[in-house]
Amino acid sequence: MANDFSVSRRGLLSLAGGAAGLSLAPNGLLPAAQAATNFAPVKEENAVIGFGHVGPISDEGWTYSHHVGFLAAKKAYPKAKFIEVESIPYSADATRTFRQFVAQKCNLVILSSEYGDLLANVADKAPTTAWMECNGHGVAPNRSWYYVKHWFPTYVTGVAAGLMSKSGKLGYVGSLPVPSVYSGVNAFLMGARSVNPKATMQVGLINSWFDPQAAAQMGTALIDNGCDFLFGIMDEAAYLQVAEKRGVPCVMWNTDVRRYGPKSYVSSIVVNWDKFYVDQIGERLKGTWKGEQKTLLNMGEGVDRDAWGASVPDAVKAQADAVRAKILAGFNPFTGEIKDSNGKVRVPKGATMSEMELYDWNWAIEGVTGLKSA
Amino acid sequence: MIDIITGILTTAFLAGGVLALAALGEVLAERVGVFNLGVEGLMALGGVSAIITVTIVQNPWVGMLVAILVGLIFGMFFAFATVLLRANQTLCGLALTILGTGLAASVGRSFAGQPARASFPDVAIPYLSDIPVLGRAFFSQNLLVYVIWIILPFAINFLLFKTRHGINVRAVGENPSAADAAGIKVIAIRFWYVAAGGAFAGAGGAYLTLAFVPSWSDEITGGRGWIAVALVIFAGFRPTQAVLGALFFGVITALGFVGQARNWPVPPAFLSMMPYVFTIVFMIVPAMLAREGARRISAPAALGTPFYRDQR
Numbered sequence: 001m002a003n004d005f006s007v008s009r010r011g012l013l014s015l016a017g018g019a020a021g022l023s024l025a026p027n028g029l030l031p032a033a034q035a036a037t038n039f040a041p042v043k044e045e046n047a048v049i050g051f052g053h054v055g056p057i058s059d060e061g062w063t064y065s066h067h068v069g070f071l072a073a074k075k076a077y078p079k080a081k082f083i084e085v086e087s088i089p090y091s092a093d094a095t096r097t098f099r100q101f102v103a104q105k106c107n108l109v110i111l112s113s114e115y116g117d118l119l120a121n122v123a124d125k126a127p128t129t130a131w132m133e134c135n136g137h138g139v140a141p142n143r144s145w146y147y148v149k150h151w152f153p154t155y156v157t158g159v160a161a162g163l164m165s166k167s168g169k170l171g172y173v174g175s176l177p178v179p180s181v182y183s184g185v186n187a188f189l190m191g192a193r194s195v196n197p198k199a200t201m202q203v204g205l206i207n208s209w210f211d212p213q214a215a216a217q218m219g220t221a222l223i224d225n226g227c228d229f230l231f232g233i234m235d236e237a238a239y240l241q242v243a244e245k246r247g248v249p250c251v252m253w254n255t256d257v258r259r260y261g262p263k264s265y266v267s268s269i270v271v272n273w274d275k276f277y278v279d280q281i282g283e284r285l286k287g288t289w290k291g292e293q294k295t296l297l298n299m300g301e302g303v304d305r306d307a308w309g310a311s312v313p314d315a316v317k318a319q320a321d322a323v324r325a326k327i328l329a330g331f332n333p334f335t336g337e338i339k340d341s342n343g344k345v346r347v348p349k350g351a352t353m354s355e356m357e358l359y360d361w362n363w364a365i366e367g368v369t370g371l372k373s374a
Numbered sequence: 375m376i377d378i379i380t381g382i383l384t385t386a387f388l389a390g391g392v393l394a395l396a397a398l399g400e401v402l403a404e405r406v407g408v409f410n411l412g413v414e415g416l417m418a419l420g421g422v423s424a425i426i427t428v429t430i431v432q433n434p435w436v437g438m439l440v441a442i443l444v445g446l447i448f449g450m451f452f453a454f455a456t457v458l459l460r461a462n463q464t465l466c467g468l469a470l471t472i473l474g475t476g477l478a479a480s481v482g483r484s485f486a487g488q489p490a491r492a493s494f495p496d497v498a499i500p501y502l503s504d505i506p507v508l509g510r511a512f513f514s515q516n517l518l519v520y521v522i523w524i525i526l527p528f529a530i531n532f533l534l535f536k537t538r539h540g541i542n543v544r545a546v547g548e549n550p551s552a553a554d555a556a557g558i559k560v561i562a563i564r565f566w567y568v569a570a571g572g573a574f575a576g577a578g579g580a581y582l583t584l585a586f587v588p589s590w591s592d593e594i595t596g597g598r599g600w601i602a603v604a605l606v607i608f609a610g611f612r613p614t615q616a617v618l619g620a621l622f623f624g625v626i627t628a629l630g631f632v633g634q635a636r637n638w639p640v641p642p643a644f645l646s647m648m649p650y651v652f653t654i655v656f657m658i659v660p661a662m663l664a665r666e667g668a669r670r671i672s673a674p675a676a677l678g679t680p681f682y683r684d685q686r
Contacts, residue, residue, distance in 0.1 A: 056592075220631070221381065235487065236589065369637045
């Protein structure tokens with residue numbers, strides 16, 4: 001309990017005045033030696049679990065999927081106290097929310113996006129709070145990250161796209177040039193090229209994960225310019241509506257949103273966090289939760305393709321699902337030779353990309369336009 | 375190439391329609407001498423009330439009607455403060471923007487990101503929709519495009535410049551004391567024109583969330599209210615020019631996306647910045663032209679000044 005007390009005092013100090021709290025904390029309010037004994041078991045009735053979301057839980061997409069995980073955790077641990085915060089911006093404002101989690105004595109905080117240094121600034125000064133960052137990159141004794149191997153189901157849906165697209169021109173509604181976008185674009189086009197070697201992919205970036213208006217316009221622009229199959233990584237379903245209106249098939253992300261475009265909907269890269277969140281909270285309660293973990297949930301564990309849409313021909317379903325079964329049996333499609341969009345060989349013939357190479361993918365494969373190869 | 379132009383124009387009529395409605399409303403308010411800076415807030419309120427309405431009653435026309443009413447009510451609040459109480463128009467306008475966007479964000483919280491339950495359907499007009507370019511870009515859109523791009527601008531133009539009532543209205547904006555002396559009900563005309571301007575801004579918001587996007591999210595108005603205010607000044611406070619300016623901004627917005635989709639060697643950030651850059655250009659150009667065309671584009675003389683009957 002002594003630990004808890006010092007946490008709340010620290011939390012209060014930093015809340016009392018941002019500047020004062022920040023300058024006091026590194027002065028040894030919490031000695032670094034505490035780090036080793038941070039995560040003692042907690043009784044369920046004393047536990048406080050924080051959930052921080054990047055968007056609104058009403059988005060029926062990314063944030064909603066984490067909200068579903070939150071509800072599952074709440075059901076699994078009915079006596080624990082849960083705190084849920086929505087729409088945490090990628091700005092200094094986020095640190096205020098994180099300090100609030102500390103002040104509320106959270107034992108474990110799960111964040112549905114990467115906040116990087118914004119989180120590290122707070123987490124490093126709150127070693128008794130365990131932090132989990134989705135799609136994060138940094139780890140610490142009290143900080144782990146987790147994500148899904150979305151490139152596998154993306155490859156599977158890419159096979160379907162390659163079979164269904166007549167022109168072979170695929171369009172991608174993207175957010176920012178980050179690894180999730182690179183691996184999504186590349187995996188999708190590699191899937192398509194495995195059945196149609198001439199397929200290409202045009203990427204349009206809208207600088208946001210949640211901007212229905214820009215996503216809808218980008219979808220329209222891509223279709224106007226000859227793309228006859230859309231994929232993207234948006235937190236919501238705006239470009240599916242555009243695709244439905246224009247009669248263009250579409251693969252989505254996050255959740256099953258086929259009701260917004262029943263004819264266009266091909267599939268979705270669906271994510272499910274229920275089991276992972278329940279397990280992680282369980283470990284934290286038992287005192288076995290560990291920092292510095294990098295978890296990538298496999299296809300079938302936390303990510304998969306959604307049930308095929310009504311307009312997908314049976315032959316396409318069968319061919320794509322055969323690839324899915326092969327991957328589940330151990331086949332890795334990300335095997336050389338792979339060239340980047342400048343024509344340079346990045347993965348030599350016979351070599352296979354490692355998990356971390358796929359996770360940190362930062363160059364576009366041959367056939368991708370609109371996304372630079374660093 | 376034809377396809378690209380058609381695509382740009384299709385988006386331009388939709389994106390510009392939002393601006394056109396808001397700008398027409400601002401023309402009404404500014405013509406009677408009231409500077410309404412609350413357009414952004416009114417649009418947000420209109421947009422969110424339209425989305426909430428279609429969630430309950432799945433009919434876009436009802437959604438539009440409710441948005442117009444909400445815009446009218448908040449326009450009346452603004453008119454009450456600026457016309458009846460004679461409060462500072464700039465400050466009230468800013469307050470209305472902050473109130474409107476904030477209120478819309480909190481009311482719309484649980485609707486953010488969900489596609490609209492009903493939106494305006496596209497109707498292809500027989501024969502006309504077969505015309506190249508314009509056929510798909512204009513004559514295959516939702517029915518409101520005809521109201522926004524043809525009926526409203528010409529109706530307002532006729533009302534303001536071809537009728538006796540229009541002369542009275544413009545007199546209120548140019549010289550309210552003289553208008554008052556001539557027996558025109560200055561306060562009543564100001565109040566109702568400002569309120570009607572609010573209704574137009576509300577309709578603009580509904581057009582954004584029911585026809586253009588169609589979905590609600592925080593800050594979906596994205597500065598369109600401000601662009602509309604700037605447009606009115608550039609258009610010399612004339613409804614037809616304001617609508618043409620709105621179409622121009624629609625084209626600019628569409629270009630930003632088409633440029634990326636076609637892989638033009640221009641950074642995406644620059645393309646998305648264009649509407650705002652052009653807003654600044656639109657503000658500078660009239661000021662530079664003012665010396666030659668001062669009469670033509672000058673603002674109503676009493677714009678921004680409250681009317682005190684006892685002080686004339």
